[in-house]
Amino acid sequence: MNCRHAILQHTVWIALVLFACTTQAQPLYKGEPVPKAQAAQATWIWYPGDFEIWLANNMQNRRTERGSFFPPFWKLDGHYVLMDFHKDVELTEPEVIDVYVEGKYILKLDGKGFEGTPSHVTIPAGKHRINVKVFSAGTVPAIYVKGKTIASDSSWLVTFEDKEWIDETGKTSDVSATVWLNAGSWNFNEPAQRPSTFKLATKPQSAASVTKNNGSLLVDFGKETFGYIRLHGLQGKGKVSLYYGESKEEALATGTCETLDRVDVNASSKMDSVMVLTKAFRYVNVQAEGGVTLDSISMLYEYLPVENRGSFRCSDTGINKIWDVAAYTMHLSTREFFIDGIKRDRWIWSGDAYQSYLMNYYLFFDVPTVNRTLMALRGKDPVTSHINTIMDYTFYWFLGIYDLYQYTGDKTFIQQFYPRMQSMMEYCLSRRNKDGMMQGLSGDWIFIDWAPGLSKKGEVSFEQMLFCRSLETMALCANMVNDTKNETLYKQLAADMRSKLFSIYWNESKHALVHSRVDGKPTDNVTRYANMFGIFFNYFNEEQKQAVKQNVLLNDKIQKITTPYMRFYELEALCAMGEQKYVLNEMKNYWGGMLKAGATSFWEEYDPSKSGADHYSMYGRPFGKSLCHAWGASPIYLLGKYYLGVQPTSPGYATWTAEPVLGGLQWMEGKVPTPHGDISVYCSTTQIKIKGAVGTGTLRFRSQSKPSSKSGAITSKGGNVYEMTVEAGKDYEIKYKS
Structure with a gap:
């Protein structure tokens, strides 16, 4: 990946010193001024x-x-409780604005405060600065401002500390250090x-089947799902226990299932009850006492309303089923954030999220x-530990930022959060x-990865x-x-x-990078991890x-990978x-094996x-394994990037390639989403059809x-390799022989 040749020139210098006050000798980066904002929706x-x-x-x-609160392992930061918002405007005529605020606030015009906390004010014609200062401890300070031409949007400027001062005469400082x-x-x-x-949105869903057994009900919703259970027509006095299961076995194991609910009932007439917390389940064992x-x-099924923009269909019905279940797995795991799995952790893990970003670019965009997700993972300064306390997860966070730019072409995140990137890297350094190496402290x-006997000692x-x-x-990003x-x-x-990497770890006799160096001596052990990353990192x-x-990826003597997490990278390298x-x-x-074992989402x-x-079973518990885990959805990414063959070659798909490879299929077709439309590809053994909505594409293919x-x-x-330029909005059809 190389974005240097496509780096955009526009920068917003005021946004490049985020948290400058919290780092030593933080330089101020200047670029072109912010262009005038277009009229926008408030x-x-x-x-x-x-x-x-x-x-x-x-x-x-x-x-x-099992009903007990289970918080994350790592430090959680909070929001700033006092916030200053402002916008400079120029009006040709007076304008009334409506003001809505989350928190206590003072509204000022050109530095002079209005009396009380008005929700409607008139801004006179001319040049003015509107300022709203908000305090809110329980929720995030936020504002909504709407007039005929004035609207709160991302062009407004904000700061969590106003570094202004006045002298004994009341004069405000001429030079401000406010960021x-x-x-x-x-x-x-x-x-x-x-x-x-x-x-999140919800919608009602009915059970697929209900089985009665000795006063209890075993409810099957037909497939893995997520949401709130509703009990209808409750009556009497006593207790109802609900035992959730991603499998039937888990729901029936009342003493060892991972999640449960208990409801006290005292109702003389029939009533309905909705559980307070969402759960992941396919089966629910309901027992009334x-x-x-x-x-x-x-x-009530709970979901984030995102639509599939990417698609894939081919001549192999088994692969089609795998794509469908992978897409459903992504829907379940895409919530307020990209989370790991819906049953157990429901946390934001950076390694899991990194794969979700990539799969997202080929499914939802x-x-x-x-x-x-990137913002939540990073939190705030000071940095006191690795992200999720995991060294490799910190590094995935950096990689996710670059990929965001490569797929979208939008530098906003980097411009806003570059100082937090710096302080995170300073922590790593x-x-x-x-010897300048990263070693677990x-x-x-x-x-x-989860792998039995995998050594973490020394410099891995x-x-x-x-x-x-x-x-x-x-x-x-510094560039x-x-x-x-x-x-x-x-x-x-x-x-x-x-x-x-090569002077220390490359072993000529093993034709691979060895796993680690311990006490200054490289080990003889070869694992797949660094070697497969070295391939697609080029x-x-x-x-x-x-x-x-030959010596690692296709060598059965090298310890095999059993998690979809690292199978993702292994298959990408191949x-x-x-x-x-x-x-x-x-x-x-692998994925078909899960389906044969009864999976309705990937594990x-x-x-x-x-x-x-x-x-x-996992983690020493009979039902500890997640049967809906985001990292199980990787076929979406593999099929989009390496079979349809579509990927950006400059940020935001300004230029892109499509190198369709059937890999034994008779035909395939699908769409890959981009920031400004989709790229459609159809490929059989004799014909290719392609259309791109954005940028300039290069179709590359082999023909006998x-x-x-x-x-x-x-x-x-x-060498039987051919290319064609694909211009945006045009349909292309090629006859060839695969």
Whole structure:
């Protein structure tokens, strides 16, 4: 990935010093001034990242295990309680504005406060500054301002501290150190849509079947789902216990199921009851005690309203089913944020989220959820630990920011949050050992993957690989914000780390990177992790790639991966090496194996050697495994990027490639979403059809005979490889022989 040639020139210098006051010697980066805002829909606005942190705190603290509160393991930050909003306007005639505020506030015009807390004021003709200062401890300070031409939106500036001062005469300082940022917003576009009242959408759903057994009811909703259980027609006095299960076995195991609810009932006439907290389940075992009776059970399905923009269909019905279940898994795991799984943690884990970002770009292209998740994960300064306390998860956070820019072309996140990127990287740099390597220190969790016996000792090559890529990302982002000094530093550090990867870990006799160095000595152990990342990071030369493919990725003697989490990267590396036919078979065996085992959404881990209820155990608990885990949905990404073959080659799909590879399929078709429309691809063994809504595309394909097209010029690149330029909005059809 290389975005240097497509870096945009426009910067918003006021947004590039986020939290400058909290870091030592923070430079001020200047760029072009902010262009005049276009007329916009009024929306609720806040300090960027604050609503996201507040919302994440509420969501992540809803987790329970058998009725007990189960909070996250890591530090949670809060929102700033005092916020200053302002907007400079120029009016040709007086204008009345309506003002709505979450919190206590004072409204000022040109520095002079209005009496009381008015909700309607008249702004005279001429140039003025509107200022709203808000205090709110329980919820995020937010405002909504609407007039004929004046509207609160991201062009308003905000700060959490006003560094103004006055002298003994009452004169205000001429030079201000206040750091202003562009306001954050989402889609709260009406006064009544207050951010503090946000809830996900719900819709009623009925059970697929109900089985009565000795006074209890076993309710089956037909597939994995998420929401609130509703009990209809409750009557009597006593208790109702609900035991939830992603499997029937879990719902029936009243002593060991992961989640439950208990409801006290004292009703002389029939009533309905909706559970207070959402749960993940397919089955619910409902047991009534005492004289309680009930008529029926239904649910309110809870969801984030996002639509599938990406699609995939092919000649293999098994692959079609895998894509459908992967898409459903993504829908379930896409909530206020991209979460890990819906039953157990329901937290924002950076490693899980990083994969969700990539799958999202090929399914929803829902950028707001990417932004919210990145903001919530980062939190605020000071940095006291790795993200989620996991070293590799910190590095995934950096990678997610670069991918956001590459897929969307929008530099806003980088412009607003570059200083937080800096302070996060400073934390990483401060924890290097004497050789400049990343090694687990007290409080660090080296995760990598769930794999029995996987060593985390010493300097693990996989961590150095991700660290190197993070430094390269920081160099690219520094360039975008004109931070020349640190761009040079990050480049030097990345080059040094890349050199060490090969001088320390590359083993010529094993034709691969070894897993770690302990006490200054490289180990002999070879694992798949650093080696597969080295392929799609393009760190290896062609000879090394081929050696790694044969000696690691296709070598059954190397410890196998059993989680969809790392299968994602393993299969991506193989696809990058042209092994789509092999990967297609792996998808059918691995994800198809889950379907044969009864999966209706994809799991946290799958071991084909297990059977029955043994599939559900993890973490030393019989039902500890998540049967709906976001990282299980990776076929969406693989099929979109490496079979339809579509990916951006410059930010926001200004340029892109489509390299369709059937991989043994007879035909396939689908759509890949972009910021400004979709790219449609159809490919069979004799025909390719393609249309792009955005940018300039390059169709690249192989043909055993000379291809033909009436739609555009085809260029031979040698070795049976051909290319065609795809202009936006035009249909192309090519006849060829695969």
